Amino acid sequence: MSNLKKLSRASVVRLELYLEVLEQLQKDGRTHVTSAEIGEYAGLAPVKIRQDLFGLGTDGKPRVGYDVSDLARLIRNAFDMDRTKSACLVGFGNLGRALAGSIIWSKAGFRLAAVFDRDPDVIGLEALDNVRVKSINEIFGVIKSEEIETGIITVPASAAQDTANHLVNAGVRSIWNFAPVKISAPENIVVENQSLAWGLITLSYRMKLAT
Amino acid sequence: MSNLKKLSRASVVRLELYLEVLEQLQKDGRTHVTSAEIGEYAGLAPVKIRQDLFGLGTDGKPRVGYDVSDLARLIRNAFDMDRTKSACLVGFGNLGRALAGSIIWSKAGFRLAAVFDRDPDVIGLEALDNVRVKSINEIFGVIKSEEIETGIITVPASAAQDTANHLVNAGVRSIWNFAPVKISAPENIVVENQSLAWGLITLSYRMKLAT
DNA sequence: CCCTTCCGGTGAAATATTTCACAATTACTC
DNA sequence: GAGTAATTGTGAAATATTTCACCGGAAGGG
Numbered sequence: 001m002s003n004l005k006k007l008s009r010a011s012v013v014r015l016e017l018y019l020e021v022l023e024q025l026q027k028d029g030r031t032h033v034t035s036a037e038i039g040e041y042a043g044l045a046p047v048k049i050r051q052d053l054f055g056l057g058t059d060g061k062p063r064v065g066y067d068v069s070d071l072a073r074l075i076r077n078a079f080d081m082d083r084t085k086s087a088c089l090v091g092f093g094n095l096g097r098a099l100a101g102s103i104i105w106s107k108a109g110f111r112l113a114a115v116f117d118r119d120p121d122v123i124g125l126e127a128l129d130n131v132r133v134k135s136i137n138e139i140f141g142v143i144k145s146e147e148i149e150t151g152i153i154t155v156p157a158s159a160a161q162d163t164a165n166h167l168v169n170a171g172v173r174s175i176w177n178f179a180p181v182k183i184s185a186p187e188n189i190v191v192e193n194q195s196l197a198w199g200l201i202t203l204s205y206r207m208k209l210a211t
Numbered sequence: 212m213s214n215l216k217k218l219s220r221a222s223v224v225r226l227e228l229y230l231e232v233l234e235q236l237q238k239d240g241r242t243h244v245t246s247a248e249i250g251e252y253a254g255l256a257p258v259k260i261r262q263d264l265f266g267l268g269t270d271g272k273p274r275v276g277y278d279v280s281d282l283a284r285l286i287r288n289a290f291d292m293d294r295t296k297s298a299c300l301v302g303f304g305n306l307g308r309a310l311a312g313s314i315i316w317s318k319a320g321f322r323l324a325a326v327f328d329r330d331p332d333v334i335g336l337e338a339l340d341n342v343r344v345k346s347i348n349e350i351f352g353v354i355k356s357e358e359i360e361t362g363i364i365t366v367p368a369s370a371a372q373d374t375a376n377h378l379v380n381a382g383v384r385s386i387w388n389f390a391p392v393k394i395s396a397p398e399n400i401v402v403e404n405q406s407l408a409w410g411l412i413t414l415s416y417r418m419k420l421a422t
Numbered sequence: 423c424c425c426t427t428c429c430g431g432t433g434a435a436a437t438a439t440t441t442c443a444c445a446a447t448t449a450c451t452c
Numbered sequence: 453g454a455g456t457a458a459t460t461g462t463g464a465a466a467t468a469t470t471t472c473a474c475c476g477g478a479a480g481g482g
Contacts, residue, residue, distance in 0.1 A: 006420070008439070009413070016412050020391065034459065041393065046459090047441065054461065062459045063448045079412050080419035094312060098305035104391075104408040108415055150414065174418050176410060180231065180315075182252065190417045192410055197315040199387055199405040201227050201290050202220070203361065204319055206401045207385050208291035209217070219469070245429065258471065261430060273429045274478045 007078070011052050015075050017042050018049065022072040034065035081109040086148045088114040090163050091155035092122050092133050095178060099154065100127045113146040118159075136166070143170035153177045164191075218289070222263050226286050228253050229260065233283040245276035292320040297359045299325040301374050302366035303333050303344050306389060310365065311338045324357040329370075347377070354381035364388045375402075 007015070021041045025033055035046040035053070042049070053066070056074050060066040076082050087110045089096055096115070105112050115127040116136045125133045134142060142148070151167035153160055153175060160179035167175055174190035177183055185191050218226070232252045236244055246257040246264070253260070264277070267285050271277040287293050298321045300307055307326070316323050326338040329347045336344045345353060353359070362378035364371055364386060371390035378386055385401035388394055396402050 007416070010439075012413055012416055013409055016406075016409050017393070020393075036459080043393065045441075047443095050460065051440075051462090058461090060460050061448065062446075062461090063450080063457080065459070079416045081412065081415060085415065085418070094305055094309035098309050099407070101305060102407065104411050107408060108411045110411065110415075149418070173421070174414055176414050182228070182231075182254065188421065190414060190421055192414045192417065194407070194410040195227075196310070196313065196405070197318060198224055198227055199403055200315050200319045200321065201292065202223055203385055203387050203401060203403045204292060204296065204321075205218070205223055205290045206403065207296070207360070210384070210399065210401055221469075247429080256471075257429090262432090262470075265431065269430085271430045272478065273431090273476080274427080274480085276429075 007052075007055055011055065012079075014042070014044065014048070014052055015056075015078070018052070019072060019075045022068055022075070025068050026072065030068055032065045033068050033071075035060070037065070076109075079108075081107075084109055084111055085150060086111050086113040086146055087150040087152060088112070088116065088139075088143060088146070088148045089127075089152045089154060090116045090136065090139070090167070091153065091159075092117040092119075092125065092127060093154060096154040097127075099152065110150065113148055114142050116142075118155075136163075139166050140170045143167070143172060148172060150174045150176065153179055153183070155179060157181045218263075218266055222266065223290075225253070225255065225259070225263055226267075226289070229263070230283060230286045233279055233286070236279050237283065241279055243276045244279055244282075246271070248276070287320075290319075292318075295320055295322055296361060297322050297324040297357055298361040298363060299323070299327065299350075299354060299357070299359045300338075300363045300365060301327045301347065301350070301378070302364065302370075303328040303330075303336065303338060304365060307365040308338075310363065321361065324359055325353050327353075329366075347374075350377050351381045354378070354383060359383060361385045361387065364390055364394070366390060368392045 018038055021038055035049040038049050039046040056078055058066060058071065058074060089100060089112060092115055100112060100115060112128065112131065115131055115133045116139050117123055117133050118136045123133050123135050127133050149172055151172045153163050155163050157179045160177065160181050161183050164175055164183040164185055168185055168189055175185060177191060177193050178196070180195040180197050183191060229249055232249055246260040249260050250257040267289055269277060269282065269285060300311060300323060303326055311323060311326060323339060323342065326342055326344045327347045327350050328334055328344050334344050334346050338344050360383055362383045364374050366374050368390045371388065371392050372394050375386055375394040375396055379396055379400055386396060388402060388404050389407065391406040391408050393404070394402065
């Protein structure tokens with residue numbers, strides 16, 4: 001196994017940002033980049049970038065910087081982005097639709113293998129190419145047959161815990177929860193909450209500070 | 212002015228969570244709550260909650276705990292949630308629709324005063340009660356006349372910086388950016404990025420760790 | 423009214439994160 | 453090929469955050 005240190009949450013978020021920068025640089029045909037330059041794009045001090053990358057066991061060259069594609073690979077590897085992981089989305093409302101149509105899945109190495117909803121009017125719609133919305137009743141069987149590891153919850157808050165229970169019963173290893181409630185799940189399930197309200201309230205706080 | 216310390220970002224996120232808990236307790240008719248109980252709901256140690264609340268200048272009573280409505284008021288006040296702030300949304304795709312229909316605005320004290328898009332097929336749609344989607348060309352005038360302080364960017368990445376420039380020119384004080392690019396803006400503008408990819412990649416990382 | 427128990431306030435210790443400082447290494451120039 | 457400038461790697465210092473320890477006040481019970 002590699003000599004990766006456990007990355008702090010803050011460091012993980014920054015590394016994701018560096019990866020965006022690196023992918024842009026790759027498109028531009030750049031082969032090398034310095035920590036100072038990444039810092040420029042990311043709005044961070046170069047030393048912070050070096051320290052973050054240090055934890056990954058990087059191999060930069062003085063005077064030249066980092067090899068763009070090596071570094072991107074290193075980050076993608078640290079995040080396990082190159083392994084294809086199957087996921088399902090529960091709740092095909094507006095947020096579900098926005099997510100279903102997003103490029104984030106392929107970027108992060110996920111395959112959106114199924115979409116579920118409860119509403120009969122929505123069941124049967126084409127959520128994305130070759131994926132139609134299925135009834136929530138089919139969730140157990142589909143998660144098994146498609147070997148789905150991750151469930152995304154985009155149902156109303158009132159149905160979130162219930163949905164989480166179904167997902168856990170069916171055997172997912174992780175849950176990405178957009179409902180604005182804390183959901184409880186067994187210790188061994190990775191739960192990542194992404195309540196949209198957080199960002200807005202943080203914004204409000206920072207505006208007040210800036211006054 | 213109050214004696215508020217500057218809250219750390221992590222503390223801000225936690226306080227938002229406590230507020231959710233408090234609002235639930237209020238609905239349930241509870242008048243008091245202990246730090247241990249909030250900790251139970253939030254999945255955190257009681258002392259952390261006390262320390263967070265300490266920064267707000269709380270007034271809990273030994274043996275009884277905190278007054279639920281006092282505490283909620285204190286948090287809402289710290290985040291300036293009770294002042295009504297006008298906002299506009301740019302980009303009425305699926306994500307824009309999901310946000311427009313969300314309850315987060317009223318919760319955080321925002322009024323979604325206008326919605327803009329570039330697509331003629333979308334302009335004129337009713338985004339929410341009494342708010343129709345306007346052409347992006349009207350953005351300057353509307354931001355002025357509606358005294359909009361905050362712009363939300365839900366356009367594709369390629370149009371994000373452009374949109375941000377328009378918003379800044381028209382005089383907004385803050386931007387909530389959902390496009391997966393870093394946007395640059397003058398120092399005095401509060402920019403909060405919320406790329407959805409972050410959550411997914413973090414999930415991927417945590418799944419790998421848990422293996 | 424006094425004793426006990428529970429629980430918030432709060433400084434201090436422990437831990438984690440960020441920033442600094444600088445040696446080591448490489449490329450470039452002459 | 454030697455000198456110089458640039459840039460990484462990395463331990464250490466500085467700073468921030470979390471956790472601990474315990475004081476003191478309030479409620480409840482006799």
